[in-house]
Amino acid sequence: MASLLAREAARWEDCRFTVVNAAYATDRAGLGGFSFGKVLRWFGYLVRVTKEIVFQGVDTVVMTHAFFKGPFLKDSAFVWLVKGLLRKRLFAWVHMDPSRLGFGSLPGWLARHAEATLQLPDRWVACSPALTYGWPREIPADKATAVCNGIPDPAGDKLATPADSKRVVFLSAMTEEKGWRELFEVGRRLCAESVDLEIAFYGGAGAGETEESLQRFFVNGPFPDRMTWYGATWGEDKAAALRAGAVFCLPSWTEAFPLAVLDAMAFGLPVIATRVGGVADAVVPGNGGWLVPARDEAALEAALREALGSSAQRRTMGEFNRARFLENFSVEAFGRAWHRLIQAA
Numbered sequence: 001m002a003s004l005l006a007r008e009a010a011r012w013e014d015c016r017f018t019v020v021n022a023a024y025a026t027d028r029a030g031l032g033g034f035s036f037g038k039v040l041r042w043f044g045y046l047v048r049v050t051k052e053i054v055f056q057g058v059d060t061v062v063m064t065h066a067f068f069k070g071p072f073l074k075d076s077a078f079v080w081l082v083k084g085l086l087r088k089r090l091f092a093w094v095h096m097d098p099s100r101l102g103f104g105s106l107p108g109w110l111a112r113h114a115e116a117t118l119q120l121p122d123r124w125v126a127c128s129p130a131l132t133y134g135w136p137r138e139i140p141a142d143k144a145t146a147v148c149n150g151i152p153d154p155a156g157d158k159l160a161t162p163a164d165s166k167r168v169v170f171l172s173a174m175t176e177e178k179g180w181r182e183l184f185e186v187g188r189r190l191c192a193e194s195v196d197l198e199i200a201f202y203g204g205a206g207a208g209e210t211e212e213s214l215q216r217f218f219v220n221g222p223f224p225d226r227m228t229w230y231g232a233t234w235g236e237d238k239a240a241a242l243r244a245g246a247v248f249c250l251p252s253w254t255e256a257f258p259l260a261v262l263d264a265m266a267f268g269l270p271v272i273a274t275r276v277g278g279v280a281d282a283v284v285p286g287n288g289g290w291l292v293p294a295r296d297e298a299a300l301e302a303a304l305r306e307a308l309g310s311s312a313q314r315r316t317m318g319e320f321n322r323a324r325f326l327e328n329f330s331v332e333a334f335g336r337a338w339h340r341l342i343q344a345a
Contacts, residue, residue, distance in 0.1 A: 008335025060089045067101040076117040083120040092121040128257040128278025150334025159268040162246045162318045163311035168199045169245035175206030179251030186301045191223045204232035242267040253294045265325040270317035288321040
């Protein structure tokens with residue numbers, strides 16, 4: 001999302017946007033653990049940020065903040081540098097749950113440091129409004145705001161035709177928390193009743209799974225030709241998967257603001273999802289889909305039955321979602337919202 005913000009900021013005529021990419025590893029596995037190389041890079045980034053602010057006339061800094069103990073301490077140095085020492089306006093952009101820091105279990109010195117650090121930014125910016133309601137009390141409520149994430153339009157003028165099929169699409173990591181097993185159980189019952197129903201699962205093997213275990217699970221399932229796992233998918237393959245769908249379903253146990261839902265809306269699909277995180281900021285029940293409680297197979301099954309029962313309703317909901325995506329969740333809308341926030345502060 002940071003690269004998208006930088007791209008959109010290049011269009012702004014009244015300010016200049018500079019990016020300092022404070023990367024510590026080339027992949028997720030390399031992020032964990034301590035190394036002297038990371039410490040040296042950390043010092044280097046502090047120096048670079050200072051130079052940018054002092055010599056480039058920077059007056060506003062947008063930074064993403066982590067909320068695991070080690071990364072929090074690392075990031076807090078930037079907060080104190082920017083706000084405490086250099087006295088510049090600071091927006092902390094949140095892409096994970098701040099409660100993951102575990103304020104109640106922190107040692108006394110770290111709890112005091114964390115609370116003092118959280119007071120410093122001028123704005124704490126969530127990626128959807130609903131996410132701010134669960135933030136810990138240490139983040140000042142009067143500094144909390146939100147800008148919904150947006151994405152480049154993945155569909156263009158080639159939308160899905162949700163009225164013309166009975167294909168349910170799941171697109172996310174294949175982990176238990178994403179609810180794919182609940183969808184499988186519901187799908188097993190519905191496929192037994194409807195010979196033209198297909199449920200397509202797309203996503204890489206997550207924690208606790210392997211490609212081999214997932215392949216065995218689906219091949220040995222009751223409807224291996226109609227309940228299929230296709231693995232991870234990207235680019236045009238992902239677009240083709242969504243374009244061929246009738247309904248998008250993401251029954252997660254927990255989410256922040258899932259971009260897969262925005263992808264589905266962009267293609268004009270009705271959405272069935274759970275009322276977790278910021279999902280309700282994207283999906284409008286009754287107009288664009290259904291929101292059901294997490295881990296509730298009965299509610300999920302009822303929503304799927306209703307969605308699959310009316311092609312006219314699927315078409316109407318898909319059109320609503322497409323229009324809502326363009327107005328609220330396109331990358332252009334995302335850029336405009338950030339521009340307004342920065343200019344208004």
